[in-house]
Amino acid sequence: MKRILILLLSLVPVMVFAGEAKDMAQDPVVEKRMIGLAENLRCLVCQNESLASSHAELAEDLRREVREQIKKGMSDKEIVDYLVSRYGDFVLYDPPMKTSTALLWFGPFLLFLMGGAFLFYQLRKRNQVMPEAELSPEAQKRAAALLNNDIDNKA
Amino acid sequence: MMRYILPFVAFVVIAAFLFVGLNLNPREVPSPLIDKPAPAFSLPQLHEPEKQFSPQDMLGKVWLLNVWASWCVSCKDEHPVLMALARQNLVPIYGLDYKDKREDALNWLARGGDPYVLSAADIEGRIGIDYGVYGVPETYVIDKQGIIRYKQIGAVTVQSLEEKILPLVKELQNK
Numbered sequence: 001m002k003r004i005l006i007l008l009l010s011l012v013p014v015m016v017f018a019g020e021a022k023d024m025a026q027d028p029v030v031e032k033r034m035i036g037l038a039e040n041l042r043c044l045v046c047q048n049e050s051l052a053s054s055h056a057e058l059a060e061d062l063r064r065e066v067r068e069q070i071k072k073g074m075s076d077k078e079i080v081d082y083l084v085s086r087y088g089d090f091v092l093y094d095p096p097m098k099t100s101t102a103l104l105w106f107g108p109f110l111l112f113l114m115g116g117a118f119l120f121y122q123l124r125k126r127n128q129v130m131p132e133a134e135l136s137p138e139a140q141k142r143a144a145a146l147l148n149n150d151i152d153n154k155a
Numbered sequence: 156m157m158r159y160i161l162p163f164v165a166f167v168v169i170a171a172f173l174f175v176g177l178n179l180n181p182r183e184v185p186s187p188l189i190d191k192p193a194p195a196f197s198l199p200q201l202h203e204p205e206k207q208f209s210p211q212d213m214l215g216k217v218w219l220l221n222v223w224a225s226w227c228v229s230c231k232d233e234h235p236v237l238m239a240l241a242r243q244n245l246v247p248i249y250g251l252d253y254k255d256k257r258e259d260a261l262n263w264l265a266r267g268g269d270p271y272v273l274s275a276a277d278i279e280g281r282i283g284i285d286y287g288v289y290g291v292p293e294t295y296v297i298d299k300q301g302i303i304r305y306k307q308i309g310a311v312t313v314q315s316l317e318e319k320i321l322p323l324v325k326e327l328q329n330k
Contacts, residue, residue, distance in 0.1 A: 044289035086287040
């Protein structure tokens, strides 16, 4: 009796382990594809985490969903389209080019152009504001005298 | 003159962007399902698991689908509002009990009251994914043709009812 009990108890850790690792062990190819996809998808709950790294319950469910769809033989694009149709472009870390995302895509270039134009304008203005002053010989003499005088006074 | 106008214009533009931006809620993900047919499903009812509930049963009526769970904290805030709405009999409220244990859910309703005509039990959360649920509670307004017209993310409040949900329900009912 005791022996059987010990034997049964010694099996417990094995069974627990088998339960936890099931998903991975079932099909490493599916798992790899799932992780590859999930790395480029955003978790809806912890919004700065990818679906692959998030521990939120929803992320786990979504990973399960992706896993099942891979097993059904759906292509990567079909799976991503499915998630976008449910959660919107928000799930994509790489948002598509659309009218609603135009500002996102072109905004930085627009700011760059605006900054460039501003710089160009300022530099040109500065050149215009400080032209070389042309002085007559007398004025130059006076200026030199004043400048020297100034130095003398300070000294 | 230009030296004053340019910085001022820049200030106004930045202030306008910030004013809009700071008033947006980054947690709110707009649903792509608005104006699309409500995804079909057939789930066992919470109270009578041998019976099924499907959105098809609701064609011809304007109704609310409220996603809730006994483990959800904001659902507690929302609950009295839904109870009051149910008493007014303006629009039928159906529940989608999301990732919950049946007993917990039944206990929760027994304790706080049941505003739902009936609840469907989505134990594994699969239907939730079909509906793009990412935080409970969420509420969908579905029209007579079975099209989702509005999604309330987070708890239904008296304010959101009066300003958005009830006017929309009335408009859809008169169509």
